[in-house]
Amino acid sequence: MKNLARCSLLVFLCLFGLNLSAQEETELEAEHERHEEHRHKNVISLGIGHAHINSGVENGEKQWLVLPSWMLDYNFWFTEKWAIGLHSDMIIETFEVEDEHSSESVIERENPIALVGALSFQPIEWLSLVAGGGVEYEANESFGLFRLGVEPHWEIHEKWEIFVNIGHDIKFDAYNTWNLSLGIGRGF
Known part of the structure; x- marks a missing residue:
């Protein structure tokens, strides 16, 4: 049971980290587009x-x-x-x-x-x-x-x-x- 809880926690953290990474990339792309529009x-x-x-x-x-x-x-x-x-x-x-x-x-x-x-x-x-x-x-x-x-x-x-x-x-x-x-x- 402990192993299942640890695995679930590890999967949750990995998915949460991927979501943050994707959000950062989206923000960087939006900033780049704003800079391009401003240029x-x-x-x-x-x-x-x-x-x-x-x-x-x-x-x-x-x-x-x-x-x-x-x-x-x-x-x-x-x-x-x-x-x-x-x-x-x-x-x-x-x-x-x-x-x-x-x-x-x-x-x-x-x-x-x-x-x-x-x-x-x-x-x-x-x-x-x-x-x-x-x-x-x-x-x-x-x-x-x-x-x-x-x-x-x-x-x-x-x-x-x-x-x-x-x-x-x-x-x-x-x-x-x-x-x-x-x-x-x-x-x-």
């Missing part, structure tokens, strides 16, 4: 920051330049973790950089604009990793570029988020740029 497919972001250039030239001497910049990005989230977008940056000053092919000459850049096709991956809810390629346009000469970036972001309202963008542009046959920006994005 906006389209996000436009505007940021202000600084471009850091280690091969700048000022008064004929090599200098580390820190120049003001603006960024405007569009992302389309086609899954919960992946987005494709068009990212743009503009350095709002005229500056000179060392010519990579000749240490005696410089390249003058006047308000260059970078346009980048980017792929974003979100490994965790508040962080995006960005990679892409594009072109930095300028009146005298344009350069191809490859971009890598990290973008932590925090939701401040149902449709709004703030973010920090840390990016590295590797320009082909030219100078490289580190970008640090702070911005706001709106989903729709």
Whole structure:
């Protein structure tokens, strides 16, 4: 009789545990669906920051330049973790950089604009990793570029988020740029 009572208790506890486990899974699925409904497919972001250039030239001497910049990005989230977008940056000053092919000459850049096709991956809810390629346009000469970036972001309202963008542009046959920006994005 004791064995029957123990077996009954064991079966009851197992079934109760399975029920709790199923309930937890249902709650997690519902939370995931709420997050998916809340997630906006389209996000436009505007940021202000600084471009850091280690091969700048000022008064004929090599200098580390820190120049003001603006960024405007569009992302389309086609899954919960992946987005494709068009990212743009503009350095709002005229500056000179060392010519990579000749240490005696410089390249003058006047308000260059970078346009980048980017792929974003979100490994965790508040962080995006960005990679892409594009072109930095300028009146005298344009350069191809490859971009890598990290973008932590925090939701401040149902449709709004703030973010920090840390990016590295590797320009082909030219100078490289580190970008640090702070911005706001709106989903729709």
